[in-house]
Amino acid sequence: MMKGVIEMSEKSAIVFVGSKTPMDYVLAVMTRLSAGDAEEVVLKARGQAIATAVDVAEITGNRFLKDLKVSRITIGTEEMPAREGENRARMVSTIEITLAKE
């Protein structure tokens, strides 16, 4: 699968987006790219953090690194283990946004 190939690439870095502010992840993206070891960054998020991941992609590209473009967006579903007091596994949506230098 293409997904596996890109994740394994030495030139691709992954930033997991969670519940911090968008700017925290913008800084993480810029750090990974400026270190020179990554030519693209894959933002990964699930659930409510999906909206934050989109913010991160937009802020990074519009405000800081104007030569950075969204090269790929994929969405999916993951099964999460049941939380305490719940009987069933929950399904949660995911997103992967790949940002690449032009």
Added chain:
Amino acid sequence: MMKGVIEMSEKSAIVFVGSKTPMDYVLAVMTRLSAGDAEEVVLKARGQAIATAVDVAEITGNRFLKDLKVSRITIGTEEMPAREGENRARMVSTIEITLAKE
């Protein structure tokens, strides 16, 4: 712009995703497709509703209409007018997810 072309197409329907539950919008998607006048549906959302739009796309395709595929995802930024008591316009992220019959 491609965006304009697709919105103007007679075979494309738009579903705006807001603060209701994902299932409300899943039903809206299925209604538009089953009416026969649309071959694809574009889900549009902004801000926190972006996560809901991804849920709607995933639930519709995985659970109800298995021949429906995500054909395109685009993200963007819109300027929203300042709210009462605020001085500045706010920037808000947007997403468009196109679901098309195979």
